Amino acid sequence: MSRATTDACSLPLRSRLCDCASWKAVLAHRQRIEPLDLRAAFAAEPGRAARCTATGAEWTLDWSKQLMQPTTMALLLELARERQVPERFAAMLAGARLNWTEGRSVLHTALRANSSASITVDGRNVMRDVQHTLHRMTHFSDAVRSGAWIGATGKRIRNVVNIGIGGSDLGPAMAYQALQPWRSPELSCRFVSNVDGNDLSMALDGLDPEQTLFIVCSKTFTTQETMENAGSARAWLVSALGEAAVSRHFVAVSTNEAKVRAFGIDPSHMFGFWDWVGGRYSMDSAIGLSTMVAVGPDRFLELLAGFHAMDEHARTSPLESNLPVLMGMIGVWNASVLGLPALAVLPYEQLLARFPAYLQQLLMESNGKRVDDHGDAVAWQTCPVVFGEAGTNGQHAFYQMLHQGTTVVPIDFICFRTAAHPLGRHRLLLNANAIAQAQAFAFGQTSDEVRAQGTPEPLVPHRTFPGNRPSSFLWSDALTPSTLGALIALYEHSTFVQGIVWGINSFDQWGVELGKSLAVDVIKGLEGRTGSATHDSSTDALIRALRATAP
Numbered sequence: 001m002s003r004a005t006t007d008a009c010s011l012p013l014r015s016r017l018c019d020c021a022s023w024k025a026v027l028a029h030r031q032r033i034e035p036l037d038l039r040a041a042f043a044a045e046p047g048r049a050a051r052c053t054a055t056g057a058e059w060t061l062d063w064s065k066q067l068m069q070p071t072t073m074a075l076l077l078e079l080a081r082e083r084q085v086p087e088r089f090a091a092m093l094a095g096a097r098l099n100w101t102e103g104r105s106v107l108h109t110a111l112r113a114n115s116s117a118s119i120t121v122d123g124r125n126v127m128r129d130v131q132h133t134l135h136r137m138t139h140f141s142d143a144v145r146s147g148a149w150i151g152a153t154g155k156r157i158r159n160v161v162n163i164g165i166g167g168s169d170l171g172p173a174m175a176y177q178a179l180q181p182w183r184s185p186e187l188s189c190r191f192v193s194n195v196d197g198n199d200l201s202m203a204l205d206g207l208d209p210e211q212t213l214f215i216v217c218s219k220t221f222t223t224q225e226t227m228e229n230a231g232s233a234r235a236w237l238v239s240a241l242g243e244a245a246v247s248r249h250f251v252a253v254s255t256n257e258a259k260v261r262a263f264g265i266d267p268s269h270m271f272g273f274w275d276w277v278g279g280r281y282s283m284d285s286a287i288g289l290s291t292m293v294a295v296g297p298d299r300f301l302e303l304l305a306g307f308h309a310m311d312e313h314a315r316t317s318p319l320e321s322n323l324p325v326l327m328g329m330i331g332v333w334n335a336s337v338l339g340l341p342a343l344a345v346l347p348y349e350q351l352l353a354r355f356p357a358y359l360q361q362l363l364m365e366s367n368g369k370r371v372d373d374h375g376d377a378v379a380w381q382t383c384p385v386v387f388g389e390a391g392t393n394g395q396h397a398f399y400q401m402l403h404q405g406t407t408v409v410p411i412d413f414i415c416f417r418t419a420a421h422p423l424g425r426h427r428l429l430l431n432a433n434a435i436a437q438a439q440a441f442a443f444g445q446t447s448d449e450v451r452a453q454g455t456p457e458p459l460v461p462h463r464t465f466p467g468n469r470p471s472s473f474l475w476s477d478a479l480t481p482s483t484l485g486a487l488i489a490l491y492e493h494s495t496f497v498q499g500i501v502w503g504i505n506s507f508d509q510w511g512v513e514l515g516k517s518l519a520v521d522v523i524k525g526l527e528g529r530t531g532s533a534t535h536d537s538s539t540d541a542l543i544r545a546l547r548a549t550a551p
Helices: 021-031 038-044 071-084 085-093 108-112 126-146 170-178 197-204 226-241 243-249 257-263 286-295 297-316 321-337 355-367 399-404 426-443 447-452 481-502 510-526 538-545
Strands: 054-055 059-061 159-164 188-192 212-217 250-253 342-347 386-389 411-416 469-478
Touching: 021 059, 021 071, 021 321, 038 257, 038 426, 054 321, 059 226, 059 243, 059 321, 059 481, 071 386, 085 481, 108 126, 108 481, 126 286, 126 297, 159 226, 159 286, 170 188, 170 286, 170 355, 170 481, 188 197, 188 212, 188 286, 197 226, 212 226, 212 243, 212 286, 226 250, 243 250, 250 257, 250 286, 250 355, 257 297, 286 297, 286 321, 297 321, 297 481, 355 481, 399 426, 411 426, 426 469, 469 481, 510 538
Parallel strands: 159 188, 159 212, 212 250, 342 386, 342 411, 411 469
Antiparallel strands: 054 059, 059 469
16 A cells, blocks of 8 residues: 555545445456356466465465455455545554544554654654553563562562453453463463453462452443452452552553552553554553563564564555455455355464454454444445354364355464474474365365265265355464564454445444443342333343342
């Protein structure tokens, strides 16, 4: 994409997708190529794999097994141009208020930009604030890791408990597992998010209060689940060490100094971030404090460098070789043109077992919208349902449906050439399974091929695989802090590309609020108090039934 200087604060709302000539061309193209057969496509184009492969920021994308003809991507890229994808991306990098429903800039890319960069919001260069916070995080992490930070009784910290939910939990928890080879052996991290008391109880099981540090992550310090868990963790600590211990065993990632101070946390132990960082884009902000404590500032900086490398690839690469644009337009094609309702993310890397859950929030909270920028109901499918599991475990769970079920599900395979923990033939077998599954999904097995294997005729239909199950294959040399950062940024930007094309705001999340606001009155009912709302008969019955079991 080229880096335009357009200020998106003054950009008008985009035209409706259905009015775009390039969109109409894509739809007409789809009708002309029905039905598409991947076997025939590969046979007709020996160089298909080479044509459909692109590389950037240490990642390679092979999208040759998508249900596309040679001209399909060119039409999709013309759609991206008409929808002003390069201009919108440049406007985001420049600090424009692309999150227009909340009046906010969208600047998670500033969190990993070069320290010499100048990015201005409301006349202030935000990079000074970013670097200041990063410096404070580094100083704190070094103190905890070295043992210089001690608890109330003089013992060093051995256990860190991150308390948050959504973006304040999913990113740090995923990164902690993914970066296991670089974690300090002197420290362990646990993560609490669910308001279900079992989550906190299990996290605290076996921990020594004298050697436990809590990181409470809530921008407003009012998030219901987080503050309930934080309050119970505080009571656990105080019962063992007394009130005075709170300031040595709790730190906050927040911007609400008054509430942080009231909780008993010294404001000098508060790490802030900004309203231009959305929760699901925040793991490289102070929300990543637990990550930095676990792997150290140097590895955290490598993570940020990987993010930035993909940012730069997205900013500077032509659309034809731009990984986020290619992936984003593949998603538009599969969801909105082919009408495929889901996306399976299959990392063949156990260290990325939490990555599909992280992407569920990133993709579905960003683009799970039913109205466009004009407030009109969209007339096409937007975000798919995202699910996944680490390979090869998923093969023995839901791949049966992917191969022979009635719903066609596009797939993203993620793979690495080498292993962080080399062990015998394990990596070879893992990668062989990933490659073979992609092959099987694409080409299947015909009934004639099944018969040629000597299969009894009554079993032939059961052993026939239709194929034509589209997939992309992402691979890198090794999982490192840098490649992890680049992978996350790749999905961040491809999600944004899709939002631009669909004409929706990828950065708000109003759908999260309704259930939270209704819960306030339901809580009163479960506590036996009278609420202000009038409920339906089902809700009233559930309140009565569950109130009887409440403590």
